[in-house]
Amino acid sequence: MEGLLRCSANYVPLTPTSFLERAASVYGDKTSIIYGDTRYTWRQTHERCLKLASALTRLKISRGDIVAAMAPNVPALYELHFAVPMAGATLSALNVSLDEHALTIILNRLQPKIIFVDSEFAHLVSKVINDKNNTHPQENHHDHKPLLVTIHAVSPDRQTQCDVEVREYEQTLATGESDFQAVIPADECDPISVNFTSGSTGMPKAVAYSHRAAYLNSLGLILRYEMGKLPVFLWTVDMFRCNGWCFVWAMAALGGINVCIRNVSAKIIFESIQLHKVTHFCGKPTILNMIAESPPADQKPLPSAVDVIIAGPFPTTCILKRVQELGFNIIHGYGMTEALGPALIGPWRSSQHHHHDRDDADANDDHNLKCREGLHNITLEAADVKDPTTMRSVPSDGETIGELMLQGNTLMAGYLGDLEATQEAFSGGWFRTGDVGVRHTDGCIEMKDRARDVIVFGKEVISTLDIEAVLLSHPKVEEAAVVAQNDVVAGQIPCAYVKLKEGRCSNAEEIVEFCTERLQKAAMVPKSVCFGDLPMNSTGKVQKSVLRERANAMGKLCP
Amino acid sequence: MEGLLRCSANYVPLTPTSFLERAASVYGDKTSIIYGDTRYTWRQTHERCLKLASALTRLKISRGDIVAAMAPNVPALYELHFAVPMAGATLSALNVSLDEHALTIILNRLQPKIIFVDSEFAHLVSKVINDKNNTHPQENHHDHKPLLVTIHAVSPDRQTQCDVEVREYEQTLATGESDFQAVIPADECDPISVNFTSGSTGMPKAVAYSHRAAYLNSLGLILRYEMGKLPVFLWTVDMFRCNGWCFVWAMAALGGINVCIRNVSAKIIFESIQLHKVTHFCGKPTILNMIAESPPADQKPLPSAVDVIIAGPFPTTCILKRVQELGFNIIHGYGMTEALGPALIGPWRSSQHHHHDRDDADANDDHNLKCREGLHNITLEAADVKDPTTMRSVPSDGETIGELMLQGNTLMAGYLGDLEATQEAFSGGWFRTGDVGVRHTDGCIEMKDRARDVIVFGKEVISTLDIEAVLLSHPKVEEAAVVAQNDVVAGQIPCAYVKLKEGRCSNAEEIVEFCTERLQKAAMVPKSVCFGDLPMNSTGKVQKSVLRERANAMGKLCP
Missing domain, CATH: 3.30.300.30 (ANL, C-terminal domain)
Incomplete structure (x- = not known):
């Protein structure tokens, strides 16, 4: 076909940092972040991220570099999700509950040039950096000590313990220029972030996400959860989990409000809902237990319905009933780090006590569940239950157990530094989840178990x-x-x-x-x-x- | 970064035909199409499209071929939007109001191997094909006559006038296999369709859309219009206009209902809304005149709010008021063929009588308008008002007129067969819309005029x-x-x-x-x-x- 052209006018690498640029122009005066008394608009968040990206560039951060961060859900960690890729680098948000040993191994793996650290964890991180050369000399022969940037001030006595260079977040940001030209990825399949698995089967694995996957998954999430009306998102899911299930970027796409909180408790959840009219929050099902079992004094009436998106083992009927009675609308997803967070809706399991749930639900709810069961995100290409050896789909009989396999643009780019593990996970051209399930006669997939756990x-x-x-x-x-x-x-x-x-x-x-x-x-x-x-x-x-x-x-x- | 891999598990070319495959598995039993007494489910539509793609392949259609279609908004034209690309080819849906002369030129340009034609237009098309070699011998030396496939039966006397090969749509479809493996584009930037501009400045231009642009624009539309809840879409906008503004594909992404109609009238619109609980329809602002001026006997109360998305000159206050009183919710967009349909929300013009509209609107509506003004679709990267010579952005003063320029993945791949025109349209790395506007102090863009029309x-x-x-x-x-x-x-x-x-x-x-x-x-x-x-x-x-x-x-x- 002649006459066609691919150029900057009609081809732009997909990256979720573009959501922020659009938010600044389309939702400029709307609130982007609320954290205690701190409030920013989307224009301000955009400007702050540009300045931070500029500051990172001055600190010699460029394409291919990794910038790590260890912080709870504070505004700085949100900003880093845009500023680091806008400087061309890759962000790795670290689990704040890592111990010294695990953190040492992970930092050796990542070799970050800069580590942003919340003051609560500054002591731990600086200790690990100082000890690193001694404990793992063989792994560090080419290693320079990373620059440490603390979020909030580090108390003076702790700072002295650390012989790495330490800077402060706001001061660092202030050194940047707000007219910085954000770096666009050379290839949209380049990594934007590295996230670690929960490590239930050994050491956490370093999972790289591409800009393309992050962009598409953000849009897929919004479509899935129908989050169209300027949502108010309460940050109960950790940003270091799959980049907050990609909601860090999705919220910029929507121009909604990010309500940041340092610690999650039922009291804070109810207070935030009342104060900020929260519309959505997410997390493991344990968050429902936390709500259901909170003292009645902490429970406040909801100003309107709140969607809670959970992923993990299904909550018990009793917990589910209690939170639903309180006005929460529960949406259950199936996901994993390698799939950038929740990838399938459901599985509402069909065992006795869950069938019971569904009988109890009113007709409307039940319809809702049914039409969503087995639904995969629009940006995920395919979900199938297959015999892991023959790669044939299992019959749709609701009985034959096979491995859930996924295919699509919203899967990881691979395990960083472990090509063998990547090849194994993708062998046969599908991502092997390691989870088993069945396919029902109506085509729906029902998850059953971890492959290694079945009997x-x-x-x-x-x-x-x-x-x-x-x-x-x-x-x-x-x-x-x-x-x-x-x-x-x-x-x-x-x-x-x-x-x-x-x-x-x-x-x-x-x-x-x-x-x-x-x-x-x-x-x-x-x-x-x-x-x-x-x-x-x-x-x-x-x-x-x-x-x-x-x-x-x-x-x-x-x- | 080592360890990463791009393979079929995590990289799939973006194409909107994937929406149909997902719809078949996720919304399999839900209604896809209603046309008179004809009803299909998404599983059936998927199967029919696979069979049609298979039949096309048997008719030697393959990558790089063009298949044309001339039909009103009937189910066959909807199916062709999936079946043709699933056979690897490019669809060109033709304006049914083309006269013999224009059709001759367009068919010479397209050189389609097959033309699908509604029986209403079979006579015209077969005449053009037969006359073609005589009237334009110089353009047709390498030309084979295309195969004609009629949608509905052609009456026998007309069929004899035509010495090209003629087949019937349903019979052709029946020759295909439902287990056909859909062709995936070699490159997601390959063209999925060719659409013609309205030709207000001379001959219509052939605008090619890529699979990537069509995929992203479909998602952008859904997000823009918040069409999350299984919409019922009435086909008032022609499918031959920007592929029905890309709603042909967006509807498959949503698993909603396509209500197909042959002709548009206020009576049919009201009847369809009552009968099928239509939630959305689109078109030129003249559709509002049609509704506002229809006899009261034709006007039926709406079962619930209906969103009407219009693009083109803004309707008059009087018309707008009347349709709003009838219960329609009007959403006004700015778009063009080269941008795959509506690309910006608004422009609610700030001239006296439109200001008046906004004063009349209640506070809530007004807020809604304000927050949407100047909004560009999420999948469009940038919209700017620039001096066409210096390419500098105009000041945000609401006065300085410049040319609206667009940049992003949801713009055309180019003008088919006219590289020079493509290069001109994209010169400077932006798509030059040929429309002028201003940017207000709050950052909003207001469209003013066609560049060639200003004084x-x-x-x-x-x-x-x-x-x-x-x-x-x-x-x-x-x-x-x-x-x-x-x-x-x-x-x-x-x-x-x-x-x-x-x-x-x-x-x-x-x-x-x-x-x-x-x-x-x-x-x-x-x-x-x-x-x-x-x-x-x-x-x-x-x-x-x-x-x-x-x-x-x-x-x-x-x-």
Whole structure:
């Protein structure tokens, strides 16, 4: 076809920093950020980000460099999500709950030129930087110590402990020019950020996001959650988790209000909703527990409906009911770091106690759930349940378990520094989630379990989540986890770990009987039941690997 | 950065045909199309498009080929928007009001391998194909006659007049396989469609859209118009206009309902709204006149609010009031073929009678308008008012007139077969719209006129639209157009053409006096006023070039 042309007029690399430039011109006078007494407009946020990008450039930050940040959800971390890519560099927002050991390994991996650190964590970060050369000399032969920029002042006594160069955030920003020309990515597939997985299966992995993926996923999120009417977003999800599930950028696309908070509590959630008319917030399902179990004195009536987007294990019926009664509208998603956050809506699991939820819901809600089930984001190309060996789709029978695989532009660019792991994750041209599920006759996907957690009983694949759902429906059970225990005859059998509600007593026989009555197949009934606290990792997930080791170290019946 | 990988798992060319594949899996059982008694679901539409793409492939259609279509807004034309690109080819939907001469030129330009034609236009198309070799032998030496596929049956006597091969749409579709593997564009910047401009400045230009532009513009539209809740879209805008402003694809992204109609009338609009609970429709502002002036018997109460998106000259206050009273919510956009349809919201013009509109509107509406004014679509990178020579932005003073220029991924790939015109349109790295406007102190852009229509009085640039707005506010004036008349002293002076309302009388002196009282500057007052019908082109636009010729062929005062 002749006569066509690709030039700067009709081809611009996709990058979410463009949302901020548009917000400054379209929503210039509207509020961008509220944090305590601090308020900015979109014009101000744009100007501050340009100045910060300019300041970074003066500090010799350029394409290919990594800038790290360790901070709670403060305005500075929001600004860094734009300023760092506008300087051409890649941002890595670090989990603030990392310990010294994990932080050392991660900083060695990233080799950031600058680390922005909230004063609360400045001591930890400067200690790690100072110790690094001594503890890991072999990894650091080419390493220069990064520049540290503190957000808020560091107290003088702590500052002396640190022999790296330290600057202050606002002072650094002030050195930049507001007429700075933002750097446009050379290729829209270049990385804009590096995010770490929660590390439930070992060391956190460094997941790189491209500008293209971040741009498209932001638009996909807005479309998915229908966030069209100038939303007010309360920052309950950590910005260091998938860049706040990409909502950092989506909010600039919408010109909405970011309500930043340092710490999350039910009290702060209710207060922020009343004060700022919050319309949306997100997080792990534990945020619902926090709300449901908060003292009535902290609970305030909602001025209007609030959408809560959660991703992770489905909350219990009881919790769900309580938060819904308080006026919250719960939207449940399935996601992961490699998919830039929530990628599928649902899964509303079809086990007994969740079916029960749906029967309880009014007709309208139920319709809503049904039409959303199995829905993948518009910017994700495909979601399928496949046999991981043959790569064939499983039959749509609601029974045959396969691995959930994803394909599309809103998946990671790869694991930074680990091409082998990237190739493995993408082998066969699909991203292998490591989660298993089924496809129902109506085409909907229902997630079942982590691939490594399923129990292979003879030739049958059993989902531990199906068994846990029954255990959790027992009136005395607070928490439950089921893992595979090796067995000479069946290969693997289910072993249950149960934490009872305070003051309740039970025994293995009672639990086994309860399960026998409710589970469809005898193979699903736990062959052993152990009582006590469940081992959790730092993000609140049960450490099933620990339980599996325990189960296989002991006999069939617990003491 | 090492470890990253671009592969089919995380990089898929952007194309709006992917929306249909997703709609089939996510909205499979929901209605896709309603046309009289015909109804399809998204699963069926997907299957039909796959079969049609397969049939096209069997007819030797492949990458780089053009398939043309001439039909009103029937389901077949909707399906072709997916099936043709899914076969790897490019669709050109033709204006059904083209005459034999224009159609001949356009078909010579396109060289389509297949033409799909609604039986209403089969006679015209087959005649043009048969006559073509005789009338333009020099242009057709390498030309094979295209295959004709009729939508609905062609009556036997007409069919005999045609010596090209003729097939029928449903039969052709039936020869395809539903398990066809849709062709993915080799490059997302390859053309998905060719659309013709309305040709108000001469011959229509062939504007090519890329898959990437169509994909992004569809998402931009949805976000702009907040069409999240399974919309019901009435097809009042022609699908051959910018692919129905890209709504053909946007509707698949949303899983909404396409209500197809052959002809547009107020009666059909009201009936469709009542019958199908239409939520959105679009078109030129004349559609509002049609509604406002329809007999009360045709007007039915709206079951709920209906959004009407219009692009073109702003409707008069009186029309606007009437349609708003009937319950329609009017959204006004600025767009053009080269920008894939509406690209900016507004412009709500700030001339007297439009200011009046805004004073009338309630506070809430006013807020809404204000926050949207000057808003460009999220997928458009930038909109600016520039001096076309220096390429400098005009000052934000609301006075200095410059050319509106656009930049972004949702602009055309170029003019097919006319690289020179493409280069000219994109010169300086911006798309030059040929429209002039100003930028206000608050950053908002206000459109003023077509660049070629402005009057250069001495050194002052005068917008003819500003003068027309005053003329239209005269109680006796039905239509008005102002053009530049050459003048030895001033360079150019305004000359007004006015059509009076039926039964009304006036004279030049009365009109000039009315203008003198209301226009800010003496230079803006028309120096001559002519009465009578205004010359219109086929799309209902006043032919100002004709009026300019007339104005310069006569003396200063009309007979």
